[in-house]
Amino acid sequence: MNSKTRTALTAGVLAVALGLGATAQAASAGTPRSVSGKPSDNITRIADFYGAYIDAVTDEDSGNLGAALRGHYLTAGFQKELNAWEKREHADGVLRAQNVPLAWKVTDNGTADYTEAVITLTWSKNSTTRLVVDMTRGSRKIFHIGEKGIGGK
Template identity: 85%
Template sequence: MNSKSRTALTAGLLAVALGLGLGATVQASAGTARSVSGKPSDNITRIADFYGAYIDAVTDEDSGDLGEALKGHYLSAALQKELDAWEEKNHANGVLRAQNVPLAWKVTDNGTADYTEAVITLTWGGSTTTKLVVDMSRSSHKIFHIGEKGSAKK
């Protein structure tokens, strides 16, 4: 596949991922239909959309084009640069703060006044989880900080 075709494919995949509106809430019981809701004006929805689409992209892709496109759309330029340096130093994925891809994720509103802060709980297998703190600007809707909150056992 040539560079132009790959760019068009990546743009198309990004549009599909963004258009799905994945995120804020999923509720289901055994035997019932699940529903997902959210809105683009809600930063928690946007953070959940990013982590859901990014984890899917990292799980599904070898080339990383969609993951990079998602980072370009959702992360501030300064954070992208910071993550590049972190990844170089740590030889791991800066968004996930790990070398592997989690089996599940959860986004919880942590509340703030000047910006939106969320706690991302990544589940790795068994009962091992990692918690990240993610901050998003209310004006630009860009994630400007991803940091480790610590590890926990369920």
């Protein structure tokens, strides 16, 4: 990938990560589909983070974009916890794995005091991992990521 393409890709991922490009349309096998969201909605923010983060890691971190996304979306205290977890477990703490999933899905898990979402990461046809992600309502930053359950992995 040339530097002009990488710059355009990084700018596009940053726009999505910062909620500037939360609406996208893509054509697939003849049927158009839509994805929408609002930067004011915490579930959208969590989905934006996971989408951009997985893209950054897949693209060999796109010039340290993964670290920038962590800085933007995670509390400072949780970033320290995550770094300690990664050092101990030798894996990516956001994904709770050493590799990158093929797909992801974010589902609102409903709470009163903070936003809780379940992230389903798909590794293969029969292998998924479910994570719980908690975000403060005030600062709108992620303060916890933990395993919910593992299916087939």
